[in-house]
Amino acid sequence: MKVNGKQVGGTVEPRTLLVNFIRDDLGLTGTHVGCDTGHCGACTVMVDGRTVKSCMVLAVQARGAEILTVEGLAQGDKLHPIQEAFWKNHGLQCGFCTPGLLMSGLYLLQRNPDPTDEEIRRGIEGNLCRCTGYVNVVKSVRAASKSMRKGGEGGARA
Amino acid sequence: MIPKSFDYYAPASLDEAIRLLGENEEAKVLAGGQSLLPMMKLRLAAPTALVDIAKLPGLSYVRDEGDQLAIGALTTHDSIEHDRTIKDRFTAINDAVVRIGDQQVRNIGTVGGSACHADPAADLPTVLLVLDAQFVIQGREGQRVVPARDFFVDVFATAVGHDEILTEVRLAYPPPRSASAYVKHSLREADFAIAMVGAAVTVGDGNVCRGVRIGLGSAGPTPLRATSAERYLDGKALDDDAIATAAEMAVEGADPPSDVHGSREYRMEMIKVLTRRSLKLAVGRVK
Numbered sequence: 498m499k500v501n502g503k504q505v506g507g508t509v510e511p512r513t514l515l516v517n518f519i520r521d522d523l524g525l526t527g528t529h530v531g532c533d534t535g536h537c538g539a540c541t542v543m544v545d546g547r548t549v550k551s552c553m554v555l556a557v558q559a560r561g562a563e564i565l566t567v568e569g570l571a572q573g574d575k576l577h578p579i580q581e582a583f584w585k586n587h588g589l590q591c592g593f594c595t596p597g598l599l600m601s602g603l604y605l606l607q608r609n610p611d612p613t614d615e616e617i618r619r620g621i622e623g624n625l626c627r628c629t630g631y632v633n634v635v636k637s638v639r640a641a642s643k644s645m646r647k648g649g650e651g652g653a654r655a
Numbered sequence: 656m657i658p659k660s661f662d663y664y665a666p667a668s669l670d671e672a673i674r675l676l677g678e679n680e681e682a683k684v685l686a687g688g689q690s691l692l693p694m695m696k697l698r699l700a701a702p703t704a705l706v707d708i709a710k711l712p713g714l715s716y717v718r719d720e721g722d723q724l725a726i727g728a729l730t731t732h733d734s735i736e737h738d739r740t741i742k743d744r745f746t747a748i749n750d751a752v753v754r755i756g757d758q759q760v761r762n763i764g765t766v767g768g769s770a771c772h773a774d775p776a777a778d779l780p781t782v783l784l785v786l787d788a789q790f791v792i793q794g795r796e797g798q799r800v801v802p803a804r805d806f807f808v809d810v811f812a813t814a815v816g817h818d819e820i821l822t823e824v825r826l827a828y829p830p831p832r833s834a835s836a837y838v839k840h841s842l843r844e845a846d847f848a849i850a851m852v853g854a855a856v857t858v859g860d861g862n863v864c865r866g867v868r869i870g871l872g873s874a875g876p877t878p879l880r881a882t883s884a885e886r887y888l889d890g891k892a893l894d895d896d897a898i899a900t901a902a903e904m905a906v907e908g909a910d911p912p913s914d915v916h917g918s919r920e921y922r923m924e925m926i927k928v929l930t931r932r933s934l935k936l937a938v939g940r941v942k
Contacts, residue, residue, distance in 0.1 A: 511663030535693050547762040553692050623757025
């Protein structure tokens with residue numbers, strides 16, 4: 498499979514979850530394990546351009562796929578517009594849910610570049626945050642929508 | 656949480672998948688895995704082998720076939736949600752899929768997977784019963800078509816045999832002046848519903864009912880048709896009184912569980928409320 502643009506491979510037991518392959522085998526620990534029961538969305542990554550919860554997918558199901566994790570968002574020192582927006586709008590507090598929220602936010606904006614607040618709330622329905630309380634998350638996605646539409650390149654990339 | 660060990664197969668064809676199922680008695684079919692994998696992680700399910708059909712070609716589509724719409728078993732909930740024909744002609748399906756799980760689940764979870772999992776508290780089985788869907792099942796000897804009323808057999812059990820695979824769900828286009836709706840009640844959005852009801856109606860002159868199907872979920876081991884309420888409404892004007900009476904009759908035959916999410920009595924009352932709402936919503940949608 499390709500992860501963040503890099504070809505990677507490995508042999509795993511069939512029961513290995515995608516999130517464990519990403520974290521333990523590839524060392525990409527930006528993707529978090531939250532509830533491990535498919536509720537919280539902290540482990541959300543993109544598989545072939547669609548968000549999935551990587552604790553609810555087997556690594557073998559993603560063979561040959563293109564995976565995007567939070568580590569693949571920034572380009573060198575330059576944050577992705579959605580990361581920038583979360584940072585500037587206090588869209589995170591403890592940061593545990595953030596990798597998943599960034600993925601869900603980005604996925605929403607790729608399909609709907611100018612969402613309403615209600616559409617943003619629906620877009621992040623699969624991601625639980627226990628501290629920020631969503632208001633600033635929604636604000637951040639709204640800000641990212643603006644900057645990505647202005648910049649253009651952020652939406653096209655990733 | 657890690658599932659129990661199992662062998663994993665990724666067959667290249669439907670025939671190979673069916674053969675593998677035949678050779679592995681404890682094997683399960685894996686599609687999106689959004690119901691199966693959580694159960695395996697909790698070790699409520701421990702199949703010795705998974706036959707992953709997700710990458711089999713040609714099983715993900717929504718196709719117009721003249722008098723019916725054909726939906727490939729591997730079509731995701733997200734694709735269904737964005738299908739115009741389904742939204743216009745089979746609105747109850749749209750009502751259901753927009754509230755299935757969350758975006759991540761809808762991106763990978765499939766119609767066929769949900770139907771075959773046959774959780775009595777899941778959304779699609781009830782809706783597919785209400786819409787009188789036909790299920791195309793492929794086996795070693797060829798394919799057979801099973802109507803919805805024979806498809807759901809018991810809790811987590813369908814008419815699909817061990818070495819068979821559901822390949823398609825077919826929906827007959829409803830006659831003119833028909834509409835459908837699906838409503839459910841849960842305490843929190845992502846929870847399994849306490850009660851769920853779908854309704855499909857065809858309306859004639861004078862607002863008279865020319866055909867109705869009412870389906871209940873979470874009201875027994877399989878989704879149920881509220882047949883006495885249906886019989887009562889047939890030929891009657893679909894006004895508030897008739898709908899209210901039908902709603903009272905809808906619980907006949909319903910046998911909802913009593914558990915931490917809701918008592919049996921509460922669920923029975925909610926079935927009546929939701930029957931009324933779904934009928935009114937469906938009637939209001941008739942153009």
